Amino acid sequence: MKRITCSQILVVLALMAMSACRDVNKKAIISETAGTNMQTPMESTLQQTNFDTIIDGRAVKLYWLENKNLKMAITNYGGRIVALLTPDQDGNYVDVSIGYSNIKDYLDSAETYFGATIGRVGNRIAKGKFSLDGTEYSVVPNNNENALHGGENGFQDKVWDAEQPDTKTLILRYTSPDMEEGFPGNLTVKVTYSLTDNRAVRMEYEATTDKATVVNLTNHTYFNLNGEGSGSILNHSLQLYADQFTPVDQGLIPTGELKNVKGTPFDFKDFNTIGSRIDEEDRQLAFGGGYDHNFVLNGTKSNGMNHAATVVGDKSGIVMDVYTLEPGIQFYCGNFMDSENTLKSGAKDDYRTAFCLETQHFPDSPNQQGFPSITLRPGEVYHTVSEYKFSFR
Numbered sequence: 343m344k345r346i347t348c349s350q351i352l353v354v355l356a357l358m359a360m361s362a363c364r365d366v367n368k369k370a371i372i373s374e375t376a377g378t379n380m381q382t383p384m385e386s387t388l389q390q391t392n393f394d395t396i397i398d399g400r401a402v403k404l405y406w407l408e409n410k411n412l413k414m415a416i417t418n419y420g421g422r423i424v425a426l427l428t429p430d431q432d433g434n435y436v437d438v439s440i441g442y443s444n445i446k447d448y449l450d451s452a453e454t455y456f457g458a459t460i461g462r463v464g465n466r467i468a469k470g471k472f473s474l475d476g477t478e479y480s481v482v483p484n485n486n487e488n489a490l491h492g493g494e495n496g497f498q499d500k501v502w503d504a505e506q507p508d509t510k511t512l513i514l515r516y517t518s519p520d521m522e523e524g525f526p527g528n529l530t531v532k533v534t535y536s537l538t539d540n541r542a543v544r545m546e547y548e549a550t551t552d553k554a555t556v557v558n559l560t561n562h563t564y565f566n567l568n569g570e571g572s573g574s575i576l577n578h579s580l581q582l583y584a585d586q587f588t589p590v591d592q593g594l595i596p597t598g599e600l601k602n603v604k605g606t607p608f609d610f611k612d613f614n615t616i617g618s619r620i621d622e623e624d625r626q627l628a629f630g631g632g633y634d635h636n637f638v639l640n641g642t643k644s645n646g647m648n649h650a651a652t653v654v655g656d657k658s659g660i661v662m663d664v665y666t667l668e669p670g671i672q673f674y675c676g677n678f679m680d681s682e683n684t685l686k687s688g689a690k691d692d693y694r695t696a697f698c699l700e701t702q703h704f705p706d707s708p709n710q711q712g713f714p715s716i717t718l719r720p721g722e723v724y725h726t727v728s729e730y731k732f733s734f735r
C-alpha cells in the first residue's frame with residue numbers, strides 16, 4: 343500500500359486553505375461592490391416622479407427597497423415589482439425583472455401582468471364559473487371563455503395602501519369588496535415584500551374573508567436572468583423539483599390528471615435549457631404554444647418550504663432558486679410576448695425574452711375535486727410565503 347507522508351498531507355492542507363481564501367476573497371469583493379450606495383444606471387432611469395399619480399382617488403408611488411445584496415423597485419399600483427437588481431459574478435448589478443419606466447406605460451400596456459400581484463384567484467377558472475356551498479358564482483371571462491388571474495380587473499389593477507416600515511420591507515394592503523369580479527366575500531389582503539440577508543426576495547401573503555370564498559395569490563414577475571432586454575431566455579438552464587405536471591386542454595384548463603414528466607419535454611428533474619425540447623412535437627407544448635403549465639412540487643423541503651425551481655442565466659451566471667409553501671408552480675416562458683411594448687431598458691418585450699415561475703395552488707382548483715382546495719372561510723387565515731433567492735456560479 344502506498345504511504346502518505348506528513349509533509350504530503352501538509353501540502354494538501356495548504357493548497358485547500360489557499361483555494362478557500364481565494365473564494366472568500368472573491369465573495370468579499372463582490373459584497374463590498376454590491377453593498378455600495380452608488381446609483382446603478384437603472385436607478386437613475388427609474389425616476390420616482392414618473393410613478394407619482396392618483397388612480398381611483400388613491401396615491402400611486404414607486405418604492406425602493408434595498409439591503410446589502412439586492413435592490414428592488416415596487417409600485418403600489420398592482421403591487422408590482424418594477425425592477426429587481428442583483429449582482430452578477432463581477433459585482434455588477436443586473437436588472438433581472440421586466441417592467442416599464444413610468445406609470446403611464448403600465449396603464450396603457452396590452453400586457454397587464456408584468457411584475458404584478460395576482461388575485462383573487464391566480465391562473466384560470468374554466469368558463470369563469472364555480473360553485474361554493476351550493477351557490478354558483480360567475481367571474482367575468484377575460485381569456486377567451488375562461489377567467490384568468492382574477493377576471494377583467496384583478497389585483498394587478500388595484501391601488502394598494504403602502505407602508506414602508508424600514509428600507510428593506512414594503513407592506514401592501516387591499517380590501518377586495520364582496521362580489522368584486524364575481525367573487526363572494528369582503529377579502530382583506532396583506533402582501534409583505536422583503537429583502538432577506540441571504541439574498542432572497544420574500545413575499546408573504548395573508549388574507550381573511552367574511553364569507554366563504556376562493557383565494558390563490560401569486561406574483562407574476564417576468565424574469566430574464568441575463569438582464570431585461572438581453573434577448574431570448576431559451577438558453578437559461580432550468581431545474582424543477584417536480585415529478586408531475588397538470589396537463590391541460592386547448593383552453594389551458596387542467597384535465598384533472600397529474601401526469602408523470604418522465605419521457606416528456608416536461609421533465610426538468612435535471613437541468614435542461616428551456617429551449618432544448620420546446621419545439622418537439624407534443625400536444626401539451628402545442629396547447630401552451632410552449633411551456634405554460636403547472637408543475638406539482640415534490641415537496642423537497644428547504645428552510646421549511648418546498649424547493650420549487652433553480653434557474654441559471656447562461657450569459658450572467660446569475661442563479662435564482664424558488665422556494666414556496668404552495669403545492670404548485672406555473673412555468674410560463676413568454677409565449678405570448680409580442681414586441682408590442684417598450685420596456686424600461688428601451689428594449690421591446692420580444693417573444694420568449696422572459697419567463698415566469700408563479701408559485702400557486704393548481705389552476706381551476708374550484709372545479710377540480712382532486713386538487714388541493716383554495717376555499718377560505720370566515721375565521722380562517724390564508725397564509726403563504728414564497729422566496730426568490732439569488733446567487734451566481
Ligand code: BGC
Nearest residue numbers: 455465594634672674678700
Ligand atoms: C398564464 C399564461 C398567460 C400569462 C399572462 C400566465 O400565468 O399561464 O397563459 O398568458 O400568465 O401573462
